[in-house]
Structures are given as structure tokens and as C-alpha cells.
Amino acid sequence: MADEQSPYGASPNPFAAPHQPGAPATPPPPPGAPGGQPSVPGVVFNGDPYGSPTAGRTPPAWAQAPWAQWFARWWWVLAIATLLLTVIGGIVALRQVGDEIADASSLLPGQDSQTYSITERPGWDPLVEHGQQLSDTYLAKVEDGTIFEIVPETQEGLDYTHDFLILLADQNSALLFATQTSSDPDELDAQIQETRDRFDELEQTFLAGGDFDTDISVTDADGDTYTSDGSSPNDMSTP
Incomplete structure (x- = not known):
């Protein structure tokens, strides 16, 4: 009696004899074939059906540029530097505002410390x-x-x-x-x-x-x- 093919695709037989050393290994089914990995255009799963969909994906050209690699490594330094510059700029602005207020108040009677x-x-x-x-x-x-x-x-x-x-x-x-x-x-x-x-x-x-x-x-x-x-x-x- 011929074996009936499972409607759910081929799957390893848990009762099959173990692979003998020296015997040719059975290659895994190709992507999209019954029993193989799902076929997703542009994505390679590297044989891990449970891995991330981005695993093995070829990065775009801009991500391989030297400036992009440098930014990916030192972005946190730029972030801290930007924050410091923002804080320093705020302090300078506050001092300027304070000086302007002091100059304006000096024009009021009894408020001019320079008179x-x-x-x-x-x-x-x-x-x-x-x-x-x-x-x-x-x-x-x-x-x-x-x-x-x-x-x-x-x-x-x-x-x-x-x-x-x-x-x-x-x-x-x-x-x-x-x-x-x-x-x-x-x-x-x-x-x-x-x-x-x-x-x-x-x-x-x-x-x-x-x-x-x-x-x-x-x-x-x-x-x-x-x-x-x-x-x-x-x-x-x-x-």
C-alpha cells in the first residue's frame, strides 16, 4: 500500500532510523516548499525559522557608508554634546536677559546702582x-x-x-x-x-x-x- 502524503506537508519521521555516519545528509526543503521555511522576498532566515525577519538581510548601501558607521558608534557622544550646548546656550541667554532687566531697572528712580x-x-x-x-x-x-x-x-x-x-x-x-x-x-x-x-x-x-x-x-x-x-x-x- 502506497504511503499517503500528509496534507500538512512533509515532516521528519520521529520513528525513522538515525542518520548513519558517512551517509549523505538529506538537504532541507527549499523555502516555499512543503516542510520548508516560508518564502519572503529579500529575506534570508539562515536556517532559523524562529529567528528575526531581519536576520541575514543585506543592509542598504547608505548604512555601509563610513559616516553612517561612525554615527552608529558615536551617536551618544553627539547627543550629550548637543545637550550641553543647549544648556550652556540657555544659561548665556538667561544672563543676557538678566543684564537687560538690570539695565532697564536702572532707569527707574531709586533703582540705578550706577547713579x-x-x-x-x-x-x-x-x-x-x-x-x-x-x-x-x-x-x-x-x-x-x-x-x-x-x-x-x-x-x-x-x-x-x-x-x-x-x-x-x-x-x-x-x-x-x-x-x-x-x-x-x-x-x-x-x-x-x-x-x-x-x-x-x-x-x-x-x-x-x-x-x-x-x-x-x-x-x-x-x-x-x-x-x-x-x-x-x-x-x-x-x-
Whole structure:
């Protein structure tokens, strides 16, 4: 009786005699034949019917290029480098934004750390003390009469002394309302020195009996106005 062919294709007979050494091996059925591997165009299974469908596949030409092989090996280095550059770029951008915000805030009143006030300069307080000391010194001389050791004991001498004290008071009053500011501290220091020099020039002019070269006009609480051209007495001789 002829063997009936299995409808499920040929399969190894588990009861067949083992292969004898030296006997020719039975080749496996070709792909697509009954009992062989499934036939898939362009795919070679390398004899492993349970292997990956990509096993043994010939890679495309671009994947064999040197640059592709280098990238496949070092892609993680590029990824880390890109991440670092992104982080560094973000830090730089944040610093730039911070600088712009600081520059913008410096334009607001009281927010400019680069703006200096004349009243906060080191020479300001000594200047105020110097001006006040001059006024106090010569007012005391008027009260005790020693002022006539400098000017003649006449009405002209008293008026000249009066002019001097008015000019000192005017300088001291200006200091009370000083609000100058600048981004250049040297500019403010120069203004302080100029004001101090002005005090000293007034004193030197008074002691030398020179003209003040300025018009003076003062109105008192009673409405009386005192005027002077700041000239010195014709006779500055003292006893």
C-alpha cells in the first residue's frame, strides 16, 4: 500500500532510523516548499525559522557608508554634546536677559546702582561743616566786637561785614537743597571742591578787604530791603 502524503506537508519521521555516519545528509526543503521555511522576498532566515525577519538581510548601501558607521558608534557622544550646548546656550541667554532687566531697572528712580548722589560723596559732610564753621566764626566776631580787628569800626565796615555774612549764608542755604546726581562720581567730587573753594575765596576776599563783585539784595521780615554792590570800604584801616 502506497504511503499517503500528509496534507500538512512533509515532516521528519520521529520513528525513522538515525542518520548513519558517512551517509549523505538529506538537504532541507527549499523555502516555499512543503516542510520548508516560508518564502519572503529579500529575506534570508539562515536556517532559523524562529529567528528575526531581519536576520541575514543585506543592509542598504547608505548604512555601509563610513559616516553612517561612525554615527552608529558615536551617536551618544553627539547627543550629550548637543545637550550641553543647549544648556550652556540657555544659561548665556538667561544672563543676557538678566543684564537687560538690570539695565532697564536702572532707569527707574531709586533703582540705578550706577547713579551717585552728591550728598553721599565722601567730601560732602566736610564741606557742610566747613561752610557752617565759617559763618559761626565770623558771627561770633561780630557779637564780641573782634570783627573790628578786620574791618574799620564804621558803618561801611559793618555793611561790608554784613555782605560777607550774607554771601556765606547764601552758600550754606544752597547746600541744604542740593540734589545733584551723576553717573560719574568724579564730577560730583569736583562740584564739592568748587563749592569749598568758593567758601575759601569769600573769606580770603573779606580778609584782604577786596570787592565781592556781586549785587546783593535782601528783604527782611519787616519788608525792609538791603542792597549792596559788594564793594569794600574806601578806608579799610583798623584801630
